[in-house]
Amino acid sequence: xxxxxxxxxxxxxxxxxxxxxxxxxxxxxxxxxxxxxxxxxxxxxxxxxxxxxxxxxxxxxxxxxxxxxxxxxxxxxxxxxxxxxxxxxxxxxxxxxxxxxxxxxxxxxxxxxxxxxxxxxxxxxxxxxxxxxxxxxxxxxxxxxxxxxxxxxxxxxxxxxxxxxxxxxxxxxxxxxxxxxxxxxxxxxxxxxxxxxxxxxxxxxxxxxxxxxxxxxxxxxxxxxxxxxxxxxxxxxxxxxxxxxxxxxxxxxxxxxxxxxxxxxxxxxxxxxxxxxxxxxxxxxxxxxxxxxxxxxxxxxxxxxxxxxxxxxxxxxxxxxxxxxxxxxxxxxxxxxxxxxxxxxxxxxxxxxxxxxxxxxxxxxxxxxxxxxxxxxxxxxxxxxxxxxxxxxxxxxxxxxxxxxxxxxxxxxxxxxxxxxxxxxxxxxxxxxxxxxxxxxxxxxxxxxxxxxxxxxxxxxxxxxxxxxxxxxxxxxx
Ligand code: ATP
Numbered sequence: 402x403x404x405x406x407x408x409x410x411x412x413x414x415x416x417x418x419x420x421x422x423x424x425x426x427x428x429x430x431x432x433x434x435x436x437x438x439x440x441x442x443x444x445x446x447x448x449x450x451x452x453x454x455x456x457x458x459x460x461x462x463x464x465x466x467x468x469x470x471x472x473x474x475x476x477x478x479x480x481x482x483x484x485x486x487x488x489x490x491x492x493x494x495x496x497x498x499x500x501x502x503x504x505x506x507x508x509x510x511x512x513x514x515x516x517x518x519x520x521x522x523x524x525x526x527x528x529x530x531x532x533x534x535x536x537x538x539x540x541x542x543x544x545x546x547x548x549x550x551x552x553x554x555x556x557x558x559x560x561x562x563x564x565x566x567x568x569x570x571x572x573x574x575x576x577x578x579x580x581x582x583x584x585x586x587x588x589x590x591x592x593x594x595x596x597x598x599x600x601x602x603x604x605x606x607x608x609x610x611x612x613x614x615x616x617x618x619x620x621x622x623x624x625x626x627x628x629x630x631x632x633x634x635x636x637x638x639x640x641x642x643x644x645x646x647x648x649x650x651x652x653x654x655x656x657x658x659x660x661x662x663x664x665x666x667x668x669x670x671x672x673x674x675x676x677x678x679x680x681x682x683x684x685x686x687x688x689x690x691x692x693x694x695x696x697x698x699x700x701x702x703x704x705x706x707x708x709x710x711x712x713x714x715x716x717x718x719x720x721x722x723x724x725x726x727x728x729x730x731x732x733x734x735x736x737x738x739x740x741x742x743x744x745x746x747x748x749x750x751x752x753x754x755x756x757x758x759x760x761x762x763x764x765x766x767x768x769x770x771x772x773x774x775x776x777x778x779x780x781x782x783x784x785x786x787x788x789x790x791x792x793x794x795x796x797x798x799x800x801x802x803x804x805x806x807x808x809x810x811x812x813x814x815x816x817x818x819x820x821x822x823x824x825x826x827x828x829x830x831x832x833x834x835x836x837x838x839x840x841x842x843x844x845x846x847x848x849x850x851x852x853x854x855x856x857x858x859x860x861x862x863x864x865x866x867x868x869x870x871x872x873x874x875x876x877x878x879x
Contacts, residue, residue: 407631407754409692410663413618416750419823422619434612434622441823444773444804446626449745450605452659452771453628457603459691463631464601467593469582471607472561475573480715481576481581483558483707490532490552494543500542500613503532503552507707510541526675529554530705554584557610559623575609582739583631586710587720598722599634599644605742607672616692618742626742631708633733635724641703644736645683651737652687652699660745661768662752667698680707689748698748699740706732738802753824767848769867775803776863779816779867781832783809792831794857795841799829802860827863 416422424431438446458466478484490503504524511520517676519539527535533551536543543549558577562570576582583602590602591851608627619625634644649669656662672684687699709732713720721730753767769775776799780792789809799805806825808816813830820828830842839856843863 407692407751408719411722412692412747412750412754415443415754415765415822416618419819423549432559433615435624436619436622441773445749445767445771446746448627448771448773449660449742449749451624452655453740453742453745454605456602456655456659457630458462461601463596463599464602464603464832465590465596466605467583467586467590468604468606469579469586471576471609472563473572473576473582473585476715477581477585477712478574478577480711481584481787483577483581484556486554487577488554488556490529490614491550491555492536492543492549494545494547494549495830496547497543497545499543499545499548500555502614503536505614505865506541506549507532507535509544511861512619518658523673523676526673528675545706555611555613557612559609559611568814576607577610578608578739579604579627579629580605580631580708580739581712583629584712584720585716587633587712589720589865596789597725599632599639601630601632602687603628603630620691620693620696622743628742630737631741632736632738633722634736635731636734637731639775641682641734641736645685645701645703648701648736648738649685649687650673652701656687656698659768660749660771662689662748666752668695670695678702678704680705689744689751691747692751696744698744699738702739703735704735704737706734708735709733760849762818762821764821764846767824767826769826772824772826773804774806774820774823775867777806777808777820777825777828778814779813779828781813781830787836788831788833791835795829795831795859799860800861803863811865817849819845827866829859 413552419441421442423437423439425435425437426432454466458464468623491500491505492503495502504527507524522531529552530578536549537554537784541549559575561573561575564570583604586686590596598649606626607624612621612623631647632644634641635795639676656667656727657664664687665741668688670686670688672686681702684700684702686697687701688695689698709720713732721733722733723730732831749767749771750765753765755764755766756762757764778792778796778799782788796805806820809820817828824846826846828844828846830844832842835841835856836851841854841856841859842851843854844851
C-alpha cells in the first residue's frame with residue numbers, strides 16, 4: 402500500500418494560496434475548526450455535491466431526495482438519542498484548561514516511542530471507565546505536557562433558541578446529522594410519492610457538532626456538509642447482508658471511478674461490537690489514508706428499525722409501511738451510507754496533489770469532471786489588442802458551456818503553472834497563428850503536451866477529451 406506523500410501543511414498552504422479554503426473570520430484571528438471556501442474551492446464543492454446527487458439520486462429509480470430544516474422540533478433529538486448520548490469523552494488540561502478528546506489524546510500518545518504496545522484493545526472499543534483507567538495508569542499528558550482530568554461525556558449538539566424575548570425562548574438544536582429529517586418525513590414521502598420498498602431517501606446539507614479536536618483542517622469542523630442516504634427495506638424480503646455488500650460496492654465504485662481516487666489509499670474497516678452503536682447490527686467505515694492517518698470518510702451502518710421506531714414512539718404518529726400486495730403493516734429496516742462532503746473535498750486535494758520534478762511544478766490531477774475550471778483561456782500577449790479580442794471571444798463562447806478561467810497576467814509559462822495548481826485540465830492559448838488560420842494551442846495539464854486545434858472544432862475536441870479522461874472503473878474491494 403503506497404504511503405501518502407503530501408503533508409497536510411502543504412495542502413493547507415496550497416488551499417489558501419489558490420483560493421480553495423480560507424480559515425474563517427481570519428480578520429478577527431480566526432475561529433477554531435471553521436473554514437470558508439474560496440472562489441476555486443466552492444466550484445470543487447459544487448462538483449462533488451453534483452456527482453453525489455447524480456449518482457445516488459438522479460441516476461437511480463429506487464431513490465428520491467429531500468431537503469429538511471437545520472432546526473427541527475427539539476423532540477426529534479430526544480427521540481434519536483442525541484440529547485441523551487451524542488457525546489465524546491473529553492478531558493481538560495489541568496493547567497491551560499484546554500479540552501481534548503480522550504481517545505484522540507491516547508491515539509497521539511500511542512504513536513510515541515514504544516507506547517503502542519501498551520494498548521491491548523482498539524482505542525475505539527474503550528469505555529469511559531477504561532479510558533479513565535488508561536489515562537491514569539499510563540500518565541497520559543496533554544499536548545502541552547500537563548496532567549489532564551478524568552474524561553467526561555460532552556454532548557456534541559449545538560444548542561440554540563427560538564424566540565426573541567429572553568425568558569420565553571425555547572431551547573432547540575442545530576441538527577447533528579441530516580438523517581433525522583428523513584425519518585421524520587418518512588410518512589410524507591410515502592404519501593406523496595410512489596416509492597415502494599426497497600427504496601432510499603437522500604439528503605445533502607449542513608450539520609453541526611461541537612468538536613474540540615483541532616488541527617485536521619476541513620476533515621473535522623464545527624459546521625460541515627453531509628450526504629446521507631437512508632435505504633429502507635423489508636427484512637422479511639431483503640437480505641440485509643446482501644444489501645450491505647451491494648452498498649459497499651457502490652460506495653467503492655463511486656470513490657474510485659467517479660472521484661478518481663487511488664484504491665491503494667482506501668480500505669474498509671468493520672466496527673467491533675464494542676465500537677458499534679447498540680442498535681446497529683453491522684457497521685463499516687470506508688477509510689481514506691489522509692496525511693494524518695487512516696480516517697473515516699464514509700460510514701455504512703445497518704441501523705435496523707431503531708430510528709423509525711424511536712420517532713414513532715416519541716411523536717405518537719404511525720411511521721409504518723403498508724405492503725400494497727399483502728396488506729402487511731410493519732416498520733421498515735434501514736441501511737445508512739453517510740459521508741462528509743468536506744472530507745471528500747480534502748481527500749480529493751490530497752490524492753490529486755503531485756509534484757512533477759522534471760518540470761518543477763505542482764499539479765493537481767483532479768478528474769476533469771470535478772475540476773473547478775475545465776478550461777483556461779489566455780491571449781499570448783496582454784498588450785496586443787487583436788490577440789486579446791480574439792481570446793475574449795473564445796472565452797465568452799466557452800463560458801456558455803463550462804466554468805472557464807481567464808488569465809492575461811505575466812508570462813505564459815507562469816499562467817500554465819497557476820492553472821496546474823488548481824487542476825485545470827486544458828489551457829487554450831490564442832497566438833499570432835490564430836489570427837492567420839483560426840487555430841488555437843491546447844495544452845494538456847498532465848503531460849504538458851500541446852497541440853493545435855481549429856477554433857471551430859474546439860468545443861467538440863474539449864468534449865471528447867473530457868469524456869475520455871474519466872478514470873478507469875475499479876471494482877469493489879471488501
Ligand atoms: P468521527 O468518528 O470521525 O468523529 P463520526 O463517526 O462521528 O465521525 P458520523 O456520525 O458517522 O461520523 O457522520 C457521518 C459522516 O459525516 C462521517 O463519515 C464524516 O464523513 C462526516 N462527519 C462527521 N463529523 C464531521 C465533522 N465534524 N466535520 C466534517 N465531517 C464530519
